[in-house]
Ligand SMILES: Nc1ncnc2c1ncn2[C@@H]1O[C@H](COP(=O)(O)OP(=O)(O)OP(=O)(O)O)[C@@H](O)[C@H]1O
């Protein structure tokens with residue numbers, strides 16, 4: 044019961060006095076025992092039980108109310124968003140209406156994996172190949188970025204050498220790297236992967252380096268007293284201590300990778316959600332573009348949630 | 361093994377410690393001279409912030425003195441090492457390792473080269489049993505109480521069978537009953553192993569109960585040794601019998617007199 048109250052508190056503060064009042068007769072009844080007759084006491088017990096049941100029902104109702112209260116604002120937000128969109132599409136006529144977009148989304152997702160030649164494939168294939176491209180670029184970035192972050196965090200000299208270069212390159216717009224990739228690889232697909240690599244590497248380097256620098260002195264003192272080998276210090280102390288920071292870096296990097304991929308694919312072509320958006324623009328199929336925007340958003344959200352879940356697993360407090 | 365007499369096992373010679381901080385240099389300790397015999401139990405007592413932990417960290421080798429020299433077993437203390445085990449003031453357990461693994465890390469480091477896996481496991485469990493934590497060996501540090509964490513820290517230090525045991529307020533976070541129990545255990549362990557112990561404490565009763573000598577530090581900054589009291593109470597000591605002993609009360613009074621008359625803490 045107390046836990047139920049505790050969970051309710053953030054949502055519905057006004058419930059509390061109600062519950063406390065309901066509690067009182069139940070706790071006070073035994074004190075009245077000695078003077079009352081047996082019958083009266085029995086009646087009292089029955090009454091107390093009724094109060095308890097009523098209270099439980101009230102709590103249950105309270106919990107339902109809390110859930111409704113929690114869901115209400117986002118649902119209202121969506122409803123407003125969609126009505127604004129509908130209104131806008133009706134008045135201007137250039138934007139497809141929500142209903143039309145929905146039907147075309149249902150249509151698209153009923154055959155996600157069809158294949159009619161290289162330029163006409165189902166949306167499922169497009170999503171998958173974008174994910175694959177992003178995964179390769181991001182994977183290379185992790186492979187290079189995490190060890191670099193470790194080195195920069197552990198050795199002040201290397202850090203001092205690298206940090207001006209990092210500060211200079213990090214704010215460069217991702218697509219500015221595309222010509223370099225095209226020049227180096229002479230092909231569109233590796234160039235797109237290169238763009239994802241170079242723009243998603245920075246958060247991993249920086250967060251890992253900061254994590255290494257922030258390993259508590261206490262843990263390092265333990266390592267020093269035990270005189271642990273470099274290997275043991277790495278595996279038993281540095282790596283676990285830095286992991287939460289690294290995971291934050293990985294999450295930010297993955298966000299960037301997914302952000303960049305649509306833009307890169309628009310320019311390089313092939314199969315992928317970005318290319319698909321461009322293709323649908325050439326076909327003037329605006330419903331599909333809107334569907335693609337939602338798909339990109341939802342996939343990004345899922346990736347982020349996945350990593351947040353992973354990060355929670357490695358939170359030691 | 362030592363060529364020199366054992367009564368100069370640990371030597372602190374003219375040590376001073378000055379920290380370089382952002383606001384200039386801060387002299388924490390000056391003119392510290394102390395010699396500890398092999399097997400002796402010495403406590404450092406003084407008001408908060410006077411430099412007890414600093415002195416202990418110097419002996420541990422975690423800090424380098426700005427002046428003077430520290431010698432242990434005829435060798436200059438150049439850095440930390442497992443022969444001088446430390447129980448840290450804030451337990452310093454690694455939060456990603458279970459209680460067992462925290463202790464095992466130390467056992468493995470000291471005995472891993474010479475002993476079999478099963479022996480290492482046995483040593484680890486024995487150390488945990490010593491502090492009464494066998495039942496918590498698979499728990500993670502965040503799942504146990506502050507006092508239990510401190511006991512794991514003690515188990516970790518004891519498991520290494522160090523030549524010198526350095527304790528920084530090891531019982532500070534414990535309730536009175538657990539503290540008394542662990543003090544008694546420590547007395548037994550020290551009697552059995554003959555370890556040399558340097559321990560920091562705030563607690564006058566604890567200092568008198570455990571020590572051969574009590575080293576009293578003056579208030580900082582630039583703290584130094586104000587007085588050294590030799591505790592002339594026979595061992596083994598029993599806390600209940602000591603209550604009847606006039607010498608016990610005499611020693612207590614001497615330490616209290618130093619701390620609360622002569623080193624009255626200025627209101628900060
Ligand atoms: N790394 C450091 N840099 C600067 N000053 C320090 C450092 N370590 C300790 N000090 C200062 O040295 C003095 C002594 O600190 P120390 O931790 O040794 O005190 P203590 O006697 O152990 O106190 P407590 O009983 O509260 O643990 C304090 O004034 C502290 O601020």
Ligand SMILES: [Mg+2]
Nearest residue numbers: 412413449528
């Ligand atoms: Mg201290």
